[in-house]
Amino acid sequence: MSGEAILHDYWRSSAAYRVRIVLNLKGVAYRSVQVDLRAGDQATGAFHALNPQGLIPALEIDGHVAVVFRTPSVSKRSRLVKPTVTCG
């Protein structure tokens, strides 16, 4: 991974919390962008361009690929980023 990882995130989201745990366990640096679910930020056109499901978390890697995870698959996917660090 050469570029930045951006986690579209919300502090009250249990799904996003699971992703933060995995990224931190693996030592993957990321920038958190808050999507305020209570304000409806997930329903905006800008967010739907990233994830048409209108759900967080969503993880962008290297700026050009928007990857939307089901949180249980984050650990599997993150092996591509940190193959030598495993946590499930």
Ligand SMILES: N[C@@H](CCC(=O)N[C@@H](CS)C(=O)NCC(=O)O)C(=O)O
């Ligand atoms: N299956 C998804 C669930 C994601 C999900 O349900 N996210 C919730 C927050 S925990 C959400 O974005 N809700 C926005 C809404 O319902 O409008 C996962 O595990 O990643």
